[in-house]
Amino acid sequence: MGIDAGFDIVPKLTKSPQDQASWNIFLSKLRDQYTSDPTVEFKENYMVWKKGEHPMIPYSGHKFLRFSSKVSGGSDDLWEDVKVVIGLAQEVFGNKRVKVWHEGAVEDYFYKWPEVLQSWKSYDEPDVEPEETNPLFIIQNIPNKGRGLVAAVDIEPGTQIIAEKPLFTLSGPSIEALEGPISKILQTLPYKKQDQYRALHNNHKSNNIPPLAGIFKTNALPCGCDSHIGGIYLTICLLNHSCLPNAHHSWNAKSESETIYAVLPIKAGEEITISYTSENQSKNRQKKLKESFGFDCKCSLCTSPPRKIKQSDRRRTEIAALDKSIASDGTIFSDPLACLKDCRRLIKLLNEEYGGCAPTLEGRAYYDAFQVCIAHGDKARASIMARRGYILRRLCEGDGSESTEELWRLIEEPGQHRLFGMSMGWKSEVNDIPLGLDLDGAEKWLWRCN
Numbered sequence: 320m321g322i323d324a325g326f327d328i329v330p331k332l333t334k335s336p337q338d339q340a341s342w343n344i345f346l347s348k349l350r351d352q353y354t355s356d357p358t359v360e361f362k363e364n365y366m367v368w369k370k371g372e373h374p375m376i377p378y379s380g381h382k383f384l385r386f387s388s389k390v391s392g393g394s395d396d397l398w399e400d401v402k403v404v405i406g407l408a409q410e411v412f413g414n415k416r417v418k419v420w421h422e423g424a425v426e427d428y429f430y431k432w433p434e435v436l437q438s439w440k441s442y443d444e445p446d447v448e449p450e451e452t453n454p455l456f457i458i459q460n461i462p463n464k465g466r467g468l469v470a471a472v473d474i475e476p477g478t479q480i481i482a483e484k485p486l487f488t489l490s491g492p493s494i495e496a497l498e499g500p501i502s503k504i505l506q507t508l509p510y511k512k513q514d515q516y517r518a519l520h521n522n523h524k525s526n527n528i529p530p531l532a533g534i535f536k537t538n539a540l541p542c543g544c545d546s547h548i549g550g551i552y553l554t555i556c557l558l559n560h561s562c563l564p565n566a567h568h569s570w571n572a573k574s575e576s577e578t579i580y581a582v583l584p585i586k587a588g589e590e591i592t593i594s595y596t597s598e599n600q601s602k603n604r605q606k607k608l609k610e611s612f613g614f615d616c617k618c619s620l621c622t623s624p625p626r627k628i629k630q631s632d633r634r635r636t637e638i639a640a641l642d643k644s645i646a647s648d649g650t651i652f653s654d655p656l657a658c659l660k661d662c663r664r665l666i667k668l669l670n671e672e673y674g675g676c677a678p679t680l681e682g683r684a685y686y687d688a689f690q691v692c693i694a695h696g697d698k699a700r701a702s703i704m705a706r707r708g709y710i711l712r713r714l715c716e717g718d719g720s721e722s723t724e725e726l727w728r729l730i731e732e733p734g735q736h737r738l739f740g741m742s743m744g745w746k747s748e749v750n751d752i753p754l755g756l757d758l759d760g761a762e763k764w765l766w767r768c769n
């Protein structure tokens with residue numbers, strides 16, 4: 320006999336980068352606390368207290384439901400340990416999510432015992448995703464670039480080349496501070512994955528950055544545009560850079576994976592590339608790539624004749640200026656026709672510069688044009704602009720991304736946008752589209768060029 324006590328985490332942790340990152344911080348605090356405690360053993364997949372009822376903490380947070388033990392009836396000292404673990408869990412997950420319970424008190428546990436016992440059983444099973452081979456590419460050495468991905472077949476624009484879950488995700492106050500947490504995370508992974516992580520490129524060997532953190536800095540991709548959490552991918556991190564990339568990478572929050580889509584036709588045997596930087600001037604780009612990734616870019620743009628590089632720089636300067644100015648200074652209301660003209664010019668420049676491979680920038684220009692139209696009540700043109708933006712987004716992110724879903728909604732119901740009705744000077748309904756226009760006439764109507 321005796322009294323059980325412990326805590327449940329509610330809701331259950333998922334495999335999301337946020338939950339994984341928090342769980343890794345919790346594990347790291349536990350390691351700091353118990354590394355030199357002989358009563359706590361670090362097994363392959365979980366840590367276990369060798370007293371009381373041998374409570375365990377798994378290295379995979381999504382398996383966890385409960386930490387508990389008998390805390391009276393012979394094992395009183397374990398209550399102290401349970402309290403320490405509860406305190407650390409509360410520091411990371413907060414008091415609300417960490418449901419503390421004690422059979423001697425009113426507060427009861429949350430999960431039913433059969434599901435808890437099932438979860439404890441699963442701690443022993445290693446958390447390994449099955450290895451997959453992808454028929455679209457092979458990994459091979461690329462002259463002067465290290466490893467890279469090369470198309471194994473012809474790939475059409477809009478094809479999803481890979482969707483990969485992170486090996487782990489992490490964030491921290493500084494890159495140096497990540498060395499310890501990464502080392503602890505690696506200890507929780509199978510040896511093969513640890514080796515694969517250590518074999519990723521480290522561009523910071525000669526700096527003062529410790530080795531594991533250097534690898535992280537060289538390879539981590541943000542889990543979302545504005546996210547401070549970086550994710551490591553054993554395949555996607557092998558993609559090399561081009562200033563004229565043929566593929567696009569983005570984080571898909573729903574599937575919690577990083578996706579790569581082809582944005583240009585890629586021939587079998589051709590290298591698949593993404594862009595590492597948004598710098599537009601060739602000199603700044605080169606400088607950024609050298610400083611952050613330690614290489615002199617030798618992509619098709621950087622190795623073209625100076626005249627072509629100058630022309631590209633001029634175009635990219637104008638693209639950046641238009642992208643920044645459109646709809647940012649009130650002209651959307653004071654001079655909407657000028658705004659539409661700028662959007663059209665921006666789209667033309669993007670097509671010239673990238674040959675149809677800048678879907679995110681072009682999609683943004685169509686979204687700006689959408690906003691100009693809907694701010695003046697013109698649902699017909701707004702719907703078409705949203706449709707064009709949607710097609711571009713879908714090309715580089717697929718159907719399931721947040722932005723494609725949002726654009727899809729706006730095609731059907733442009734009036735749902737927050738800017739709708741600020742003015743009704745261009746009022747129209749979605750179906751108010753003139754019939755019988757040729758292509759040129761339809762474009763002129765769309766951009767109000769008459």
Ligand SMILES: C[S@@+](CC[C@H](N)C(=O)[O-])C[C@H]1O[C@@H](n2cnc3c(N)ncnc32)[C@H](O)[C@@H]1O
Pocket residue numbers: 463464465466467518519520522537538556557558559560561612613614615616617618
């Ligand atoms: C994220 S890793 C890409 C995979 C890497 N090639 C490897 O073997 O692990 C980034 C590193 O790849 C190399 N790299 C990527 N793009 C390159 C390019 N366009 N030219 C030369 N080296 C490149 C650089 O060494 C860079 O620091």
